[in-house]
Amino acid sequence: MTAVKDVTRRPIGHFAERSIAGLVAVIGAGAAFGLLLLLVRFRWSPLQQADHELAEWFNSLVAPHHALVTVLQAVTDLGGRPILIWLVAIPAIGLLIRRQPRLAVYLIVTGVGGLILDPSLKALVGRLRPVVDVPVASAPGNSFPSGHALGSIVAYGALLLVFLPAMAPRWRKPAIVGVGVLVVLIGLTRISLGVHFVSDVLGAWLLGAAWLGVTAYAFRLWRRERGKPVPPLTEGLEPEAGHDISIAPAEERVLAHPRSAVAELLVGWVLVFGALYGFGMFVSYHAKGTFFATLDTEVPRWFADRRTDVLTDVSWWWSKFGDTHAILLISLVFCPLVLAVWRRWRPVLFVVLAMVGELTLFLASAHVVGRPRPPVENLDGQMPTSSFPSGHIAATICVWLAMTLIVFPRTDRWWRWIFVALAVIMPAGVATSRMYRGMHHPTDFMGAILLSALWIGLLYFVIRPNADLAEGNQPAIESEDVDTLDDELARAGRPD
Template structure:
């Protein structure tokens, strides 16, 4: 009875969303005067309230970005990566189908309806394309609702209602931000939400029908998620029993150690960079700082220009962020521990802060040749592209090498050498850096990655000394007893305990 009632409520919600969207489409298309009057009144009132305040404009812009294609696509990519690695293919299909549906519906309906954007007295933002429905409102509702339905089983029951409310508040704020920035009418936002309700409801209904056809129980998605039995695989990381004899240091010591390591690395960068910046106004010939950029400038060619622009782009902020998000998602999905992710985040944010801080203080001029990438807001020393490339690929190698014996693991140490080399040569070829800028990047990345690895020990969950084969079965049995899991007589540990693989307990 309870499930029948829940199904009825979902059907009503789905129908109401579809009906409301249909009514709004008709009203917008015929330019119904009461609707247009409300839309323009709200747009002008909010513009007068928000536009004079730089803080409110920035705040609304930041909230709006939570519904942008970039943020939503990466949330879907990361979630899909975790689901695929953990072999939850049905949930992956639901998530991708819901997200792709939003990408199709938004532009098609904008073209079909053909409504122009609001014209306000003090424009503070610009929106591309037509106005109805609001793409941010539609896609944020679809993506956040789909993620919630997929991962709700991983939440403790007492947290599910607060999380539902929080997700609803985020979606509401995104829609409001589009109104406040003057790029959408009220009916655009409501239209996006109502269409989102209808589309997610349709996808969830299709998922439940698929479960019913295959003899599985129909769920109550808003209270227990789409696939409650997948809870163990949906938990991002599993609790790791603290082992004082191997932890060695507390969190306070680690944080203090990272602070000391950051300061010492920063000092080394400044000690190396300031003399280089002042010697002949940053263009002395220390280690070929003048000769090499001039040689590259004299031997530029179209083919090399195309190769080096790719080499420069693979080390920029967007590329490094994308690679880092994929590595973090894979690490969390495979290892089921937070420590590797904390290591990755610490390395990359530490690198960024060290680069920005040292560049601001050193202030070295770019090489005195044509800068093919144009003027840059930061100092030539050190190269942020090279430092970030070293850090991201070295981090990947550190996380993967001890965890597999497959031949492909050697590709990551190779990438940790070859990718920074490609980026470094590309940046010097394009006149953006001196050789000693590259040296500074190596100092930054080498010292910081080494310190983070030593303090955080990202592979702590692995046993350092593998036991001989006869002892491994005994260790597995001991782990099963200690975890309260009884395996069959063959020595198997039965269900997964703590998420560890054979390599973790051997």
């Protein structure tokens, strides 16, 4: 009996020990933040002087090096609000799709809490941002605490706690170290760019650690109240959900023959580029007196003669649906949801290669063809690339066609037709707006269609994004079927 009692009490003892240690850490972080908050709020002179001296020192190191400033700005964007909202929202939706509502709620509550703490404390403290000799960046609002530093430790920390069980044990410690390094780098970039004091970042880290600890502790208490074991945080919040939240647990290999696929794509890319080059050079410089020349002359003039303020505004907004930011946003939403629903990397690879191939083909062909813009007023001004082919239109066709080719065969629900409709409406709208704004000829639109059709067709042949559907349709013999088959054979061998 004593041994049984010891076994039953052991989890309780471990939980109590970990809980006390965790509470001490959380309380310590909270107390340290409270002290720092008071020192900043009442402008303690030694802290103020140290902050300003360090701000000037970092500025003197960074300001002369423009390349370093570019790198720092790229890293600091990883802690920006748009990225953090995406990092919390998309995984939360994926967790709901995977039927993990508790983890989704934890992620949302933790992330939203971080977003609320930042502006409210900044308004409470009202600290101005640093003023340095050579400003290299700017940021709106007050300074304490750093929103980037606070948001990054909360968002990346919460994601780590949620998805640790989906990682192999050998990758968990490197993941923890990697997240820690990323959070530190984001905080340092805020200081180096001169938009935050050192104490702003330290305060954000302390507050973020305290908030992350409180929410993790609450989640662990919830597990304990329901009689579930409470493992150490190095195993994640819910270890038993590891298989369900794994990105693609049933996929052994993305491509059966990756080397041959790479070779086929490289050869295909060259052939598609050749077709674009030939068509682009013809319509740009050798089509005088043909239907193409008439079309490229009359259509831009027709649109230019019918411009109105309302149509110009509409064309500006619709044109934005085809720019790099919009296409990237669509892809960053679609690809994680594909992983959440179908648990396959191959469709994601199909979309990624569609966009990478489109971009490289567009840039290469635009450079070698070098076609001028239509001879009407260009409402978007001078562009860094030439007219042929239209990058906006090609990117819009590729992203919506790729998504439609993935979604349509994978469901029989009515909403799959929405993707078909958008694959037609979105490119048509972007093409109309680009020609209306005097940025492209009709044959630039044709070039975008040629690029998209050839590249997406090649990718579909090589990648086969829906190959798992064909594999799933093949009948498999389960163990129960094997037992039944053995019984039937045994009966067949017995004499009557």
